[in-house]
Structure formats: C-alpha cells, structure tokens
Amino acid sequence: MTTAVQHRLDTSRIPAQRKFMESQASELLYSGAFAAGKSRIGCEKGLFLCLRYPGTVGVIMRKTFTSLRYTTMETFFRDVIPPELMARSSYNKVTNILTLPNQSRIFFLGIDEPLKIGGLEAGWIYVDEIVELNEDDYIMVLGRCRLTKLVGGEVLPFRQVFGTTNPGAPSHWLYQRAFVEGKIEIVESSTLDNPFLPPDYIEVLKGFTGRYRDRYVLGKWVGFEGLVYDNWDPATHWIEPFDIPVDWPRFRTIDFGFTNPFGCGWWAQVPPGKEEEYKEQGWKGFYLYREIYMSQRTVEVHARDIVRYSRDDPAVTATFSDWDSGDRAILEKNGVPTVAAKKDISSGIQEVYQAIDDNRIRIFKNSLVERDQELVNAKLPTCTVEEFPNYQWAEVPTGKNQKEIPRDKDNHGMDMVRYLIYSLGGRGSVQQVYTERRAAPRVPARSWGLMRGTGGRPRSWMRF
Numbered sequence: 001m002t003t004a005v006q007h008r009l010d011t012s013r014i015p016a017q018r019k020f021m022e023s024q025a026s027e028l029l030y031s032g033a034f035a036a037g038k039s040r041i042g043c044e045k046g047l048f049l050c051l052r053y054p055g056t057v058g059v060i061m062r063k064t065f066t067s068l069r070y071t072t073m074e075t076f077f078r079d080v081i082p083p084e085l086m087a088r089s090s091y092n093k094v095t096n097i098l099t100l101p102n103q104s105r106i107f108f109l110g111i112d113e114p115l116k117i118g119g120l121e122a123g124w125i126y127v128d129e130i131v132e133l134n135e136d137d138y139i140m141v142l143g144r145c146r147l148t149k150l151v152g153g154e155v156l157p158f159r160q161v162f163g164t165t166n167p168g169a170p171s172h173w174l175y176q177r178a179f180v181e182g183k184i185e186i187v188e189s190s191t192l193d194n195p196f197l198p199p200d201y202i203e204v205l206k207g208f209t210g211r212y213r214d215r216y217v218l219g220k221w222v223g224f225e226g227l228v229y230d231n232w233d234p235a236t237h238w239i240e241p242f243d244i245p246v247d248w249p250r251f252r253t254i255d256f257g258f259t260n261p262f263g264c265g266w267w268a269q270v271p272p273g274k275e276e277e278y279k280e281q282g283w284k285g286f287y288l289y290r291e292i293y294m295s296q297r298t299v300e301v302h303a304r305d306i307v308r309y310s311r312d313d314p315a316v317t318a319t320f321s322d323w324d325s326g327d328r329a330i331l332e333k334n335g336v337p338t339v340a341a342k343k344d345i346s347s348g349i350q351e352v353y354q355a356i357d358d359n360r361i362r363i364f365k366n367s368l369v370e371r372d373q374e375l376v377n378a379k380l381p382t383c384t385v386e387e388f389p390n391y392q393w394a395e396v397p398t399g400k401n402q403k404e405i406p407r408d409k410d411n412h413g414m415d416m417v418r419y420l421i422y423s424l425g426g427r428g429s430v431q432q433v434y435t436e437r438r439a440a441p442r443v444p445a446r447s448w449g450l451m452r453g454t455g456g457r458p459r460s461w462m463r464f
C-alpha cells in the first residue's frame, strides 16, 4: 500500500514537499502561497505515516470542522487516499474517524470541537491553515501528540505535529515561534513552484501585486499595514464558486467610467434570517458572483451586456449606482434602472471594514466576465479582487488623522463594494430602502427593476 501512495504522489517536482515528507522534527511547518501544494502534502504525509506504522492514531485538523470538511477533507478523500484502499477501509460519518485495513486510524477534527479532542492521544497531528490557530490552540495540539504504543503493541519511533499554512503577518505568533525562535522546522514554497496547476489559475495569480503578491503568490510573511482593508484576506474571502440558491436576493452595483474602467457587480445575499440554514457551509452575507470591469466602452454597450448577463438570474432587488445622472438615464433607457447609491466614503468604509471582519463579503474566483487587456498592459487592477492590495490611505500632513481618506486611485471595485454595503447598511431590510425610494418623487418605483421576473411576469420584491 505504501508504494501505491508514493507512486501517486510525485514529490520530485516540488522539492519542498519532499523535504516535508522526510522530516522527523517534532514540530514542522510548510509555509507557502496559494496552491503551493500544502493541503495535498499534509494529507499525503498523514496517510503515509498511518500505512507505514500499523495501528497509529493520527489527526487531521483545522480551526473549524466546517472549513476542514470543505477543503482539506475534499483533498484527502478525492486526491490522496487511493480508491482501492478506501474500499478496504471504513469511515464513520458520525465520529469522522477513518479506520484503515492495518488498524491505523485517522480522526478528522476541528479545534472548535474541544469535547472530541479531550482524551485524544495521537502519534501525528496535521493542522491545515495553522495560521488560523491562536497560540493556546497550538499548545493544546502539541499536548495531544503523545502516543507511543501502537494498537499491535509496537512502539512509534517519533511523534510529530506538522502544519501547513498561508503566510500571515510577521507579528503572528507562528512566525515568531518558527522563524524567530526557531522552534519549528520550516519548509517554504511558492505557487510558482507547483508545476501541476492549470495555466489560467496562474494567470489570475499573476494579477496580484504588492504585498498580496508577496504573501499569496511568493509565500512571504508580510503585513498589510496602511491598507484601507487590511483585514481583507484572499485566503478567506476569495472563494471557489458554488451554485447560488434561487431564493437569495440579488443586487447590482455600478461605477461609471470610460477611460477608467466601468464596473458592474452582481451580488447575491444569504436571505437575512436564513443564515442558520446555511451555517454548515459557512455561507452568510454577500457574494460577488459576476462582474464587468472594462474600460473604453460606452454606457449603451455596458447596458446591453448587463441585460444579457442578467437574463437567467432571478430578478434583481436593486441596482445601486454612482450618481452621474446622464449615465443613469442611459442605463434606464436601455433596461437597467438604478437607484443612486449612498456614497459617504468614511462611514461607508467603516461598514465595509466591519462586514469584511464578519466574513460577510466574499468574491467568487470566476466572477470576472472578461479581462480588459488594456488594463493588463497598463499593469492596473483588472477586477475588484485586485484592487484590495493597492487601496491605501492617502498621505496627509502630519498632525492630521491618517485614516480619513483613501487614495483616489484604482478604486472602482472598492466603490462598488461600498455602494452595496452602505446603501443597504443599517437599514436592515430591503423593504425599508424601497419605502424610502417610493417617498422620493424623482425615482419611480419601476426604477427598481424588480417588477419583472425572468419570464417577464410581474413579480413582487416582497418575495425576497
């Protein structure tokens, strides 16, 4: 069996993985960028140890069981354990314990399940995205790694806690423990070291600049001080797409531009009050699932595209737009009625910041409908995600509050995010916004663009 595993995994192509596999240090860390092969090698190593030493108890864990289940466990069961071995093993879906034919067992656990961790004695523990743990969690994990005698009576030659992670800020305890105090053996790898990735994925990552490139493409430990949204974390907020339930309210946000890019974002919201239903998947707040980010095109052309892209979507509840009245009139004439967004920068940013902190704003990795080559050539952001690392506070004379105004540059996606959150923010429900708009004589109710369903039948916004 061991040969089957080794055969499937080609570590010769990623030297860091080989080093990680061979290390017997009691604490080991694989620090690397996006898709640097971290979860894969962590799972491979765990399985290898269980096969090599029959009767071993191992643990695969992450901060929350939900995140483990949707990421690391996917990797383990889809890519790592060979189907023929899986067929001879048994997996208990209640306890989340996998028992291999040689009596080795692998526990799948979240740190958020303290009861299950209580009496555990493991020979090895693998923690994915270990940067999510606080130091107490980590010390607790170290304490659980104390199994010596195996089921068959043999003695385990070494115990090991191995973690994989995206880098964080240099002030993080893990950086201190591993890089400064030298208590953890380190292996490092960048995305560009992984030859197994599809070229289009590499292409997207090449769009990352500045400190995001350093951290998430090159795998360096850098901080995000000075960024307006220093809490925005692509590792958490830039996500794989999923099928959005049809009953989720939809919104659009529009930022005008011709020389600068024009932006239109399509958003879906987990219905307020229904978040409990999606707790297991961790879905909440708003998802940007589609966006136009394109320069040098007229508003008429954009309007046509917006209508076309929206065709198969559920009716949109509201389209919040930048204020240019001429452009808004053109949109309206071409089938895209809008509502003037609430635009206050300072309060808007505070609300967005809070929403990011609560993981209520996330962006689908495939949201961009078409990449603007002019922007690529000019080395400018080509979609909303790429703006975050460059969205910084403006320099102000000393003595003044530093954090008041962001630099007015590369902020089209940033404006769209703010229009959405701030236009809806604090009001709790769409109904309230709607009522307010009705009271304002200049904007007729049909401007909401929500009276028609996909089949052209009148449809009430109330259904949201």
Ligand SMILES: Nc1ncnc2c1ncn2[C@@H]1O[C@H](COP(=O)(O)OP(=O)(O)O)[C@@H](O)[C@H]1O
Pocket: 009, 010, 011, 013, 014, 017, 032, 033, 034, 035, 036, 037, 038, 039, 040, 041, 075, 079, 194, 196, 197
């Ligand atoms: N040695 C390898 N051989 C084959 N495929 C690999 C290898 N290492 C990683 N991969 C593949 O590369 C992709 C990214 O790896 P993954 O471990 O998920 O990255 P990370 O956890 O660092 O984001 C996955 O599809 C994974 O299966």
Ligand SMILES: [Mg+2]
Pocket: 038, 039, 040, 071
């Ligand atoms: Mg991973």
